[in-house]
Amino acid sequence: xxxxxxxxxxxxxxxxxxxxxxxxxxxxxxxxxxxxxxxxxxxxxxxxxxxxxxxxxxxxxxxxxxxxxxxxxxxxxxxxxxxxxxxxxxxxxxxxxxxxxxxxxxxxxxxxxxxxxxxxxxxxxxxxxxxxxxxxxxxxxxxxxxxxxxxxxxxxxxxxxxxxxxxxxxxxxxxxxxxxxxxxxxxxxxxxxxxxxxxxxxxxxxxxxxxxxxxxxxxxxxxxxxxxxxxxxxxxxxxxxxxxxxxxxxxxxxxxxxxxxxxxxxxxxxxxxxxxxxxxxxxxxxxxxxxxxxxxxxxxxxxxxxxxxxxxxxxxxxxxxxxxxxxxxxxxxxxxxxxxxxxxxxxxxxxxxxxxxxxxxxxxxxxxxxxxxxxxxxxxxxxxxxxxxxxxxxxxxxxxxxxxxxxxxxxxxxxxxxxxxxxxxxxxxxxxxxxxxxxxxxxxxxx
Numbered sequence: 001x002x003x004x005x006x007x008x009x010x011x012x013x014x015x016x017x018x019x020x021x022x023x024x025x026x027x028x029x030x031x032x033x034x035x036x037x038x039x040x041x042x043x044x045x046x047x048x049x050x051x052x053x054x055x056x057x058x059x060x061x062x063x064x065x066x067x068x069x070x071x072x073x074x075x076x077x078x079x080x081x082x083x084x085x086x087x088x089x090x091x092x093x094x095x096x097x098x099x100x101x102x103x104x105x106x107x108x109x110x111x112x113x114x115x116x117x118x119x120x121x122x123x124x125x126x127x128x129x130x131x132x133x134x135x136x137x138x139x140x141x142x143x144x145x146x147x148x149x150x151x152x153x154x155x156x157x158x159x160x161x162x163x164x165x166x167x168x169x170x171x172x173x174x175x176x177x178x179x180x181x182x183x184x185x186x187x188x189x190x191x192x193x194x195x196x197x198x199x200x201x202x203x204x205x206x207x208x209x210x211x212x213x214x215x216x217x218x219x220x221x222x223x224x225x226x227x228x229x230x231x232x233x234x235x236x237x238x239x240x241x242x243x244x245x246x247x248x249x250x251x252x253x254x255x256x257x258x259x260x261x262x263x264x265x266x267x268x269x270x271x272x273x274x275x276x277x278x279x280x281x282x283x284x285x286x287x288x289x290x291x292x293x294x295x296x297x298x299x300x301x302x303x304x305x306x307x308x309x310x311x312x313x314x315x316x317x318x319x320x321x322x323x324x325x326x327x328x329x330x331x332x333x334x335x336x337x338x339x340x341x342x343x344x345x346x347x348x349x350x351x352x353x354x355x356x357x358x359x360x361x362x363x364x365x366x367x368x369x370x371x372x373x374x375x376x377x378x379x380x381x382x383x384x385x386x387x388x389x390x391x392x393x394x395x396x397x398x399x400x401x402x403x404x405x406x407x408x409x410x411x412x413x414x415x416x417x418x419x420x421x422x423x424x425x426x427x428x429x430x431x432x433x434x435x436x437x438x439x440x441x442x443x444x445x446x447x
Contacts, residue, residue, distance in 0.1 A: 006380050007387030007429060008397070008407075009097070009268055011044050011239070012054040014077035017276070017391045019305065020296030022073040023369060024394035028419050032077045032396045039090050043398055047416050048403035051428045052095030052126060054219075054239070054389055055080045055088065055295060059104050060139035068304030081113045088121035095425030097126035097219055101151050102159040103131055103245045104141045107202055110159075111166035114210045114216045123212035123424035128231075129220040129237070131156050134308075151224040154281065155199045159337055160218070160234050162202050164437075165193045167215050168328075169205030171439035191438040197325075213426050214433040223251065223338075231269070232258030234433050239389050240273035241338060243363050248384035270429050273379075275388040276364040279401040286366040293393055294355065302354035309339040309357050319351040338362070360391065367403035376406075 015021065015031045022029045031037045042053050057080050061069060067074060080098035087094060096117060100110045110127065116126035131153060135146035147155070174189035193204030220227065220235035231238050232255050244246035256266040278293075280286030306314040309324050317324060323343040326336065342361055343353045353361075365372045379385045392398035410416035426433060 001346070003414045004380055005168050005378060005430075006410060007051045007272060008048075008416070009052045009054045009095075009237075009239075009272055009389040010050050011054045011056070011274055011305055011389040011391050012041075013391075014080075014083075015041075015395050016073075016393060016398070017274075018023075018190075018293055018297075018393055019072065019301050020293050021392075023396045024397075025395040026397055029073075030398065035078075035083075035086065035325040038083065039079075039397070040431065041396060042087050042094060043090055044396070044399060044403055046091050046094040048407045049386070049420060050094055050424060052097045052124075053084075054097040054128070055084065056128075057098065057099040057101070059101055059132055060109040060134050060140050061136070065149050065300070065304060068298075068300040071301045073297050081117060083266075084125075085117055085120050089126065089440050090413055092122075093124070093420045093423060094427055095124045095126055095217070097128055097217070099128040099130050101130055101132040101137070103147055104137055107159050107162035107166065107200060108206070111163045111206050112208055114163075115206065115211045117168055117217050118211035118213055119209070123426070125211070126214070126237070127275055128221060129156060129234070136433050149224075151225065152215040153222075153230060156359055157230055157233070158197050160230075162193070162195050162197075162200055164187040164215055164218075164434075165195060166204050167211055168203070168436045168438050169193065171212050171436060172210055172214075175209060195418060208435065210420060212275065213424050214226035214436070217425050217429065217431060220415060225396070228255055229258065231255055232262060232264070235269055237270045237272060237429065240271050241335075241362055242273050242340065242384070243361070244340070245379060245382060245384050248363075248379060249382060252384055255304065263444060266288060268431055270386040272387045272389045273385050274391055275362045275376075276362065276391040276393065277374065277406070278364070278366045278393050278398065279369060279405050281372065282369065283367045285366075287391065290364070290366055297355060299351075299354075302351075302357065305357040306339065306350070307333050311336055314350065314354065315349045316410040319354075321351055323348070323353060323408075349403055367411040373413060376410065380415060388447045 022025060024428050028037050045053055061075055083097040084098050114127045138146045168192055172191035175185045176183050190205055193202060195202045217236050218234055219237045219239060220231040221239040223241050238250055242251050252271050259266045259269060276292050278286045280289060303315050312326060326340060339357060364377050376388060390402060411418050422428060
């Protein structure tokens with residue numbers, strides 16, 4: 001029986017998640033806004049047979065004081081769909097996943113953009129469905145206050161139904177393009193959605209053919225109770241955030257168990273925790289690289305990162321005292337809980353916790369390619385994940401070290417592909433093509 005296969009996404013936020021990445025020796029300081037850099041990076045990932053290039057998005061500059069913001073390399077970046085459309089032209093197989101908010105978009109926009117990307121890329125698009133945690137985003141969209149957490153998720157659930165319904169506007173065989181008869185498409189193979197719900201009203205149909213994949217792959221990243229439930233109901237890939245094997249196994253069992261109770265096939269959802277990877281010729285060298293990287297995070301950025309994670313102003317806390325009790329906020333619940341658990345688990349002071357969050361405080365794997373492959377294989381075989389969304393510490397070096405070192409080690413173990421077997425993102429992930437809800441079978445046009 002063949003070994004269970006590992007799936008690898010490259011999480012680009014828009015480049016590295018680490019605040020100090022742009023300052024690392026030999027890194028590209030302008031990589032977030034340099035198209036040529038992106039082209040080189042995604043081609044290297046495709047050479048490494050990655051499932052997907054995964055790009056996050058922000059609907060506002062990060063909600064932190066300007067003294068911290070001025071040190072952030074994510075303050076400027078490309079709009080994801082525009083960038084991924086360009087990158088589709090210089091790649092052939094790697095999937096292209098972009099974040100799009102259900103709080104600050106309309107379903108029509110999202111359905112049309114991702115359907116277009118799927119056609120442009122030949123079936124490689126994925127939509128990371130998010131509700132947006134940054135309250136400052138509201139101010140960019142004519143609202144004085146951020147929508148409440150529960151309301152955001154209720155809208156997201158209905159938003160998913162509308163977007164997928166719009167993707168199903170046309171049957172796969174609707175477009176005849178019959179030059180002799182002059183009939184371009186069969187109106188009987190078009191469906192007006194006519195959606196009227198508690199949050200949304202959308203007539204349809206979408207003015208674009210059904211995506212090549214049927215639907216672009218649906219990705220979700222929330223870990224709260226509401227996030228887990230919407231993932232079990234709708235997602236085909238989940239960007240997990242567990243920092244320990246035990247947390248990951250519990251999350252995996254919970255979400256897959258919810259799928260079982262809903263009657264969904266658990267193999268039709270891939271759970272991919274974010275994993276910060278630092279490769280070295282020895283463990284000591286990898287640890288030294290991480291220490292150098294973390295030393296490049298300024299204290300102002302560290303406290304700002306902690307404030308964002310907790311949803312409160314952390315600058316008023318005693319920096320050398322323990323983390324105080326943190327009230328519930330309207331921001332990301334799972335992000336707040338992860339920060340609190342880390343502080344309690346490792347008995348960190350506010351200053352120590354801020355420094356960790358200013359760099360990266362989640363799952364990290366450091367060491368030689370063999371050591372990193374050992375841990376990835378352990379997580380895969382322990383049913384803690386189906387693969388990883390790999391986060392690179394600095395660019396281009398961190399990415400190249402992973403592709404040239406860790407990928408061959410995974411391939412030697414028989415748990416990662418040596419070549420792509422399909423052309424679409426669904427094929428890479430082993431996901432079925434969804435049936436059209438309005439036209440479940442391909443029909444024949446009546447004359």
